[in-house]
Amino acid sequence: xxxxxxxxxxxxxxxxxxxxxxxxxxxxxxxxxxxxxxxxxxxxxxxxxxxxxxxxxxxxxxxxxxxxxxxxxxxxxxxxxxxxxxxxxxxxxxxxxxxxxxxxxxxxxxxxxxxxxxxxxxxxxxxxxxxxxxxxxxxxxxxxxxxxxxxxxxxxxxxxxxxxxxxxxxxxxxxxxxxxxxxxxxxxxxxxxxxxxxxxxxxxxxxxxxxxxxxxxxxxxxxxxxxx
Amino acid sequence: xxxxxxxxxxxxxxxxxxxxxxxxxxxxxxxxxxxxxxxxxxxxxxxxxxxxxxxxxxxxxxxxxxxxxxxxxxxxxxxxxxxxxxxxxxxxxxxxxxxxxxxxxxxxxxxxxxxxxxxxxxxxxxxxxxxxxxxxxxxxxxxxxxxxxxxxxxxxxxxxxxxxxxxxxxxxxx
Numbered sequence: 001x002x003x004x005x006x007x008x009x010x011x012x013x014x015x016x017x018x019x020x021x022x023x024x025x026x027x028x029x030x031x032x033x034x035x036x037x038x039x040x041x042x043x044x045x046x047x048x049x050x051x052x053x054x055x056x057x058x059x060x061x062x063x064x065x066x067x068x069x070x071x072x073x074x075x076x077x078x079x080x081x082x083x084x085x086x087x088x089x090x091x092x093x094x095x096x097x098x099x100x101x102x103x104x105x106x107x108x109x110x111x112x113x114x115x116x117x118x119x120x121x122x123x124x125x126x127x128x129x130x131x132x133x134x135x136x137x138x139x140x141x142x143x144x145x146x147x148x149x150x151x152x153x154x155x156x157x158x159x160x161x162x163x164x165x166x167x168x169x170x171x172x173x174x175x176x177x178x179x180x181x182x183x184x185x186x187x188x189x190x191x192x193x194x195x196x197x198x199x200x201x202x203x204x205x206x207x208x209x210x211x212x213x214x215x216x217x218x219x220x221x222x223x224x225x226x227x228x
Numbered sequence: 229x230x231x232x233x234x235x236x237x238x239x240x241x242x243x244x245x246x247x248x249x250x251x252x253x254x255x256x257x258x259x260x261x262x263x264x265x266x267x268x269x270x271x272x273x274x275x276x277x278x279x280x281x282x283x284x285x286x287x288x289x290x291x292x293x294x295x296x297x298x299x300x301x302x303x304x305x306x307x308x309x310x311x312x313x314x315x316x317x318x319x320x321x322x323x324x325x326x327x328x329x330x331x332x333x334x335x336x337x338x339x340x341x342x343x344x345x346x347x348x349x350x351x352x353x354x355x356x357x358x359x360x361x362x363x364x365x366x367x368x369x370x371x372x373x374x375x376x377x378x379x380x381x382x383x384x385x386x387x388x389x390x391x392x393x394x395x396x397x398x399x400x401x402x
Contacts, residue, residue, distance in 0.1 A: 113313070
């Protein structure tokens with residue numbers, strides 16, 4: 001029997017205190033199996049991005065349990081959480097989040113700099129390999145400011161892949177791109193799911209993009225209202 | 229100690245040219261003033277005063293690096309860097325500035341002394357420059373060590389600030 005790679009049990013997430021408390025997630029239960037491509041859709045403010053951040057261990061839930069590949073991330077200290085994230089997840093953000101002072105190649109390779117598992121040569125080879133995979137090898141010496149939005153997102157995808165994680169979280173990865181470029185980015189992500197059997201969780205408000213996913217979760221007011 | 233991150237951080241620091249150059253000059257001036265104070269030859273150069281000034285500048289600089297690199301720190305946390313690795317990134321810039329400023333003062337001192345030796349009659353301008361810039365190595369080295377030591381509280385403060393930056397800040401500030 002295959003265990004879920006992502007499991008959320010009765011997860012709540014609240015922001016603020018006292019009268020100003022806002023509940024972003026309410027009693028969310030979810031299981032995602034290895035190799036699934038799941039799209040999370042819903043109106044702005046429904047909690048879909050919070051669901052992604054909490055699932056990825058970027059934010060702690062107010063209550064409930066989150067298991068990533070069998071590891072309960074809610075029990076892991078803030079100090080050790082980066083190690084778990086480095087092994088288990090890659091993250092692609094809407095605004096790319098590349099470091100302006102680094103070249104494309106360095107942005108990708110920087111994920112591996114703290115790693116003791118990769119030698120310098122292995123780090124360099126791995127960074128070049130993933131840049132080739134997203135067709136950005138020729139632009140490896142360019143800084144983010146010298147790249148188009150689509151190119152920056154390709155570099156961000158390469159960065160998410162460089163440590164070979166089993167799970168890829170994508171938070172509105174096409175939100176800052178035109179529809180044609182967005183479609184090409186989604187094709188890269190869909191190929192990763194198909195060819196590498198990566199588990200992909202994609203948050204989007206664009207219904208069009210759900211065609212790439214095998215499973216669609218709909219959210220409203222912090223709850224999952226539909227799962228198909 | 230992750231030497232790879234430290235070497236990379238020197239490279240990255242060089243790319244923040246304006247800030248790094250500005251503080252290199254400030255540090256060079258501090259070395260000269262503290263060195264002169266330790267020599268005890270120059271009127272008005274109280275070493276205690278310059279130790280205090282150096283402490284304030286070193287602390288402000290370390291905290292400023294953490295502030296300027298706030299977005300980068302948040303991104304690095306998002307891509308799973310630990311706080312110790314991030315501190316190395318901050319240390320790299322401080323090491324670069326401290327070392328290059330030392331080389332600057334040392335080089336200028338050597339050039340001026342060389343010129344004095346080369347030119348038989350020391351002109352008034354050259355002897356004036358000697359008084360202002362040239363620091364004897366036995367005083368320059370302790371001045372550098374004192375200033376490097378004074379960086380430590382600043383770096384601790386920078387580390388504390390960096391630790392407090394949550395990864396989600398990178399997303400919220402976009």
